[in-house]
Amino acid sequence: MSSIATSVTRADGFTPPGPGDFNLPPIGPDKTFEFLGEHMYLGVTKPMIQLVLVAGLVFVFFWAASRKRAMVPGKLQYIGEEGYGFVRNSMGRDIIGTKDFLPYVPYLFALFFFLLINNLLASVPFFQFPTFSRAGLVYTLALVSWFVYIGAGVKKHGLGGWLKLTCVPSGVSPAMYPLLIPLEFMSNILVRPVTLALRLFCNMFAGHMLLILFALGGQYLVTEMSVQYAPVGILAWLLFIVISFLELLIQFLQAYVFVLLNAMYIQGSLADEH
Amino acid sequence: MQSLIILAEEGHELNPLIPHPIEMVLSLVVFAILFFAVKKWVVPNFEATFSERTSAIEGGLAAAETKQAEADAKLAELDRQLSEARHEAARIREEAREQGATIVAEMREQAQAESNRIVEHGKAQIEAERQQAVTSLRAEVGTLATGLAGRIVGESLDDDARQSRVVDRFLAELEGAS
Numbered sequence: 245m246s247s248i249a250t251s252v253t254r255a256d257g258f259t260p261p262g263p264g265d266f267n268l269p270p271i272g273p274d275k276t277f278e279f280l281g282e283h284m285y286l287g288v289t290k291p292m293i294q295l296v297l298v299a300g301l302v303f304v305f306f307w308a309a310s311r312k313r314a315m316v317p318g319k320l321q322y323i324g325e326e327g328y329g330f331v332r333n334s335m336g337r338d339i340i341g342t343k344d345f346l347p348y349v350p351y352l353f354a355l356f357f358f359l360l361i362n363n364l365l366a367s368v369p370f371f372q373f374p375t376f377s378r379a380g381l382v383y384t385l386a387l388v389s390w391f392v393y394i395g396a397g398v399k400k401h402g403l404g405g406w407l408k409l410t411c412v413p414s415g416v417s418p419a420m421y422p423l424l425i426p427l428e429f430m431s432n433i434l435v436r437p438v439t440l441a442l443r444l445f446c447n448m449f450a451g452h453m454l455l456i457l458f459a460l461g462g463q464y465l466v467t468e469m470s471v472q473y474a475p476v477g478i479l480a481w482l483l484f485i486v487i488s489f490l491e492l493l494i495q496f497l498q499a500y501v502f503v504l505l506n507a508m509y510i511q512g513s514l515a516d517e518h
Numbered sequence: 519m520q521s522l523i524i525l526a527e528e529g530h531e532l533n534p535l536i537p538h539p540i541e542m543v544l545s546l547v548v549f550a551i552l553f554f555a556v557k558k559w560v561v562p563n564f565e566a567t568f569s570e571r572t573s574a575i576e577g578g579l580a581a582a583e584t585k586q587a588e589a590d591a592k593l594a595e596l597d598r599q600l601s602e603a604r605h606e607a608a609r610i611r612e613e614a615r616e617q618g619a620t621i622v623a624e625m626r627e628q629a630q631a632e633s634n635r636i637v638e639h640g641k642a643q644i645e646a647e648r649q650q651a652v653t654s655l656r657a658e659v660g661t662l663a664t665g666l667a668g669r670i671v672g673e674s675l676d677d678d679a680r681q682s683r684v685v686d687r688f689l690a691e692l693e694g695a696s
Contacts, residue, residue: 310559310567315567328564329564346565350556378538379538388549
C-alpha cells in the first residue's frame with residue numbers, strides 16, 4: 245500500500261517523461277482513432293512536418309549543388325559533392341564493390357541524408373524532436389531496406405539461388421543443416437529488418453527521453469524544490485549540454501550505421517559465396 | 519492500483535513500439551518521392567560531373583604524355599641530325615686533309631719534275647753551248663795559234679793538213695793536261 249502511495253505522490257510532484265511525450269498532438273482538431281488497441285491522433289503532427297520538410301530540404305540542397313556540373317566546383321557544389329561522394333564511395337563502392345554498386349547509390353544516398361537531417365533536427369532549435377523516435381516512420385524504412393536487399397539478391401541469383409546462398413552455410417557438413425538453416429534464415433532474413441528498425445528508433449527515442457529528463461528534472465529541482473537542491477538542478481542542465489553533444493554524435497552514427505548495414509546486406513545478397 | 523490507473527489515464531500511454539499507420543504510409547511516400555527525385559535529378563548530375571572530371575584529368579594526362587613523347591622524338595631527331603652533321607663535318611675535314619695531302623704531293627711531284635726538267639734543260643743547253651764553244655774555240659784557237667805561230671816562226675803554215683794536225687796535237691795535249 246505504501247509503495248502505491250509514494251508513486252501517487254511522485255505522480256503528483258515531478259512527472260518523469262514517458263512515451264506520452266513522443267505522442268505529440270496534431271496541429272488543429274484533436275481527433276483520435278483506434279489502431280491495434282491504441283488511441284492514435286488523427287491529423288498532421290510535428291514529426292510528419294519534419295519528415296516532409298527534410299525530404300524537400302535534402303532534395304533542393306543537392307539539386308542546387310549538382311545543377312551546375314562545373315569542372316572546378318564552387319562552395320555549394322563542393323559540399324554537395326563531398327556529401328554525395330561520402331555515401332557513394334565509403335558506403336557504396338567500398339562495401340558493395342566497384343562492379344555493381346552504382347545502381348544502389350541513389351537509394352543509399354537518399355536514405356543517408358534523409359535519416360541524417362531528420363536525426364539532426366532533434367538538436368535544431370524550434371524543431372528539437374527526433375523524427376525517427378516515431379516507430380512507424382522507422383518501420384517503413386526498415387521494410388524498404390528489407391525489400392531492397394532481398395530484391396538485390398533475388399534479381400541476381402533467383403529466389404531459390406538467393407535463399408540457398410543466404411541460408412545454407414558453405415563448408416559445413418550436411419548433418420548440421422537442420423540446425424543451421426533455420427538459424428541462418430532467422431538471423432539473415434527475419435531478424436535484420438527488426439534490428440535495423442529498433443536500433444534507430446530506440447536510439448532516437450532514448451536519447452530524446454534522456455534530454456527531456458535532464459531538462460525537466462533540472463527545472464523541477466531549481467524551481468519547485470527547496471533552494472539547496474538548486475545546484476543539482478544546474479548540474480543537470482550542464483549535463484544536458486554535454487549529452488546534447490553526445491546526441492549529435494549518436495544522430496550521425498545511427499544514420500551512418502543504418503545505411504552502412506543496408507549496404508552490407510546488399511553486398512551479402514549480391515555475393516556469390518555465403 | 520489507483521496509481522497505475524492514473525498513470526495510464528494521464529498520457530493514455532501508448533506503447534511506443536506500436537506504429538502509427540498514417541506515419542508508416544507517409545514515411546514510405548515521402549522517402550519514395552525523395553528517392554525518385556534524387557535518382558532522376560541529383561545523382562545523374564553528380565555522376566556526370568565525376569566522370570567528366572575523370573576524363574578531363576585523364577585526357578590532360580594523355581595529352582601531356584603525347585606532348586612529352588613528341589618532344590622526346592623531336593629531341594632524338596635533333597640529336598641524330600647533330601651527330602650526323604658532326605660526322606659529315608669530320609668526314610669532310612678528313613677528305614679535305616686527304617685532298618690537301620694529295621694536292622701537296624702532286625704539287626711537289628710536279629715541282630720536282632719541273633725542276634728536273636729545268637735542270638736537264640739547263641744541262642743540255644750548257645753542254646750544247648760548251649760543244650759550240652769547244653768547236654768554235656777549236657777553230658778559232660787553231661786559227662789564232664797558227665796565225666800567231668806563223669807570225670812568230672815566220673813561216674807560212676797555210677798548209678791545211680799540217681795546220682790541223684798541229685792544232686789537234688796541241689789540243690790533245692791541252693786536254694790531257696787538264
